[in-house]
Amino acid sequence: MTVIHKSGFVNIVGNPNVGKSTLMNALVGERISIITSKSQTTRHRILGIVNGDDFQIIYSDTPGVIKPNYKLQESMLKYSRSALQDADIILYMTDIKEKADKNEEFLDAVSKASVPVLLIINKIDLSKQQDIEEMVLEWQKRLPNAEIYPSSALHRFNLDNLLNRIKELLPENPPFFDKDALTDKPERFFVTEIIRGQILENYRQEVPYAVEPEVESFKEEENIIRIMVKIHVERDSQKGILIGQKGLALKKIGVESRKELEAFFDKRVHLELFVTVSKDWRNKLPKLKSFGYDQ
Numbered sequence: 001m002t003v004i005h006k007s008g009f010v011n012i013v014g015n016p017n018v019g020k021s022t023l024m025n026a027l028v029g030e031r032i033s034i035i036t037s038k039s040q041t042t043r044h045r046i047l048g049i050v051n052g053d054d055f056q057i058i059y060s061d062t063p064g065v066i067k068p069n070y071k072l073q074e075s076m077l078k079y080s081r082s083a084l085q086d087a088d089i090i091l092y093m094t095d096i097k098e099k100a101d102k103n104e105e106f107l108d109a110v111s112k113a114s115v116p117v118l119l120i121i122n123k124i125d126l127s128k129q130q131d132i133e134e135m136v137l138e139w140q141k142r143l144p145n146a147e148i149y150p151s152s153a154l155h156r157f158n159l160d161n162l163l164n165r166i167k168e169l170l171p172e173n174p175p176f177f178d179k180d181a182l183t184d185k186p187e188r189f190f191v192t193e194i195i196r197g198q199i200l201e202n203y204r205q206e207v208p209y210a211v212e213p214e215v216e217s218f219k220e221e222e223n224i225i226r227i228m229v230k231i232h233v234e235r236d237s238q239k240g241i242l243i244g245q246k247g248l249a250l251k252k253i254g255v256e257s258r259k260e261l262e263a264f265f266d267k268r269v270h271l272e273l274f275v276t277v278s279k280d281w282r283n284k285l286p287k288l289k290s291f292g293y294d295q
Contacts, residue, residue, distance in 0.1 A: 006170035007056040008088030013110070015103055018095040019122040023153040024048050024059050027163065049177055055167055056175040060087075084109055089169050090117045092146065096127040096135060100142040111143055116169050118162065119146040122153050188215040190264060191227055195257045195273070199231075202253060203241065210234045211242070212278075224268040227261070232278040239275050250275065 012020045028048035048059040084090065092110050094100075100107075110117060119139055124132050132150050139148055147165065151158035192213040199211050216228040233239050243250045254273045261269045 003054055004172055005054050005056075005174055006167065007058070007173035007175050008170045009058045009060060009086060010089045010091060010166055011060040011084070011087035012091045012093060013084065013106075014093035015098060018093050018098060019153045020093050023091070023093060023120065023122065023159075026153050026156055026159055027057075028059060051175070051179045052167075055170060056177065056179070057166060057170065058176060084113055087113075087115055088171055089115060089166060091120055092117055092143070093120045093122055094139070095123040096121060096131065097123070100138045107142065111145070117143060117146040118165065119143055119148045120153075120162065121148065121150045124150045125152040125155055125157065187265075188218050191215050191218065191229065191261065194260045194264065195229060195231070195253065198253050198257045198260070199242070202249070202256075210238050220267075224270055225261075225265055226270045228272045229274075231273060231275045233275060234277070234279060236277055239277055242275050 012024055014020055025048075028050055050057040050059070090110065090113055121132070121135055121139065127135075136148055136150065139146070149158055149162050149165075151162065153159070192215060195213040196211065199213075210233055212232045214230045214232060216230050217226070219226045231242065233242060241249070242253075244252075250273055254271055257273075258269050258271045261271065
């Protein structure tokens with residue numbers, strides 16, 4: 001008897017801060033995307049991979065859909081739009097507070113998609129049953145072809161039903177990646193994401209969004225990983241804020257990042273951080289490409 005194998009790309013799209021990264025991490029079972037309470041935390045498309053004996057699901061977590069103000073955001077928006085074009089299944093994510101008329105242009109593109117659309121109304125644990133029912137009706141009118149899943153990614157509510165439906169809808173394909181793969185991203189990528197996540201948690205205003213960590217060296221020895229990271233900022237004033245009085249702010253970022261990296265790699269980590277000013281890097285295409293954007 002021939003065993004049918006299914007494999008496909010499941011792309012998660014939606015507006016900023018509705019819980020896309022939380023959903024993907026819940027579905028994949030590992031912490032792959034940055035999760036913070038601030039918007040714009042996902043800058044790259046990230047592939048998280050779930051394998052079973054007869055299936056492989058490749059998840060893409062995209063930046064939230066925003067109107068671009070500078071070239072970095074233009075790059076982020078390209079990722080979100082391309083996610084509609086190369087998907088086998090689209091997961092459109094919203095939450096209980098978001099109106100169905102937000103970002104009409106992108107929603108129109110979702111409504112015209114030729115692949116199945118599963119609409120996830122997230123954070124229902126923060127709402128009443130009547131509000132949820134009204135929201136479902138509103139979305140049925142806006143995206144009549146979508147299947148709607150009220151859920152809570154944080155508490156994993158209704159995710160098993162969602163996962164089963166994804167498996168049903170997957171096309172028949174051989175696996176696209178090795179069966180032991182968790183993601184297509186290299187280890188250095190997760191170093192920069194973890195450090196950027198700590199910066200997002202600990203700094204306010206424009207500083208987190210003007211920061212880009214870059215791994216200068218990554219050396220794995222038998223008992224320890226030695227990592228050196230350069231953190232790019234746009235202005236001298238941002239450098240001062242990031243380092244803090246007597247270097248204490250940067251030291252805190254280093255300590256918290258090291259703890260998270262040790263948990264991620266399950267190994268001791270020696271981490272060195274230093275800050276450099278790269279003026280207006282978010283608007284310079286060569287710099288963006290060197291950081292892995294706009295590809």
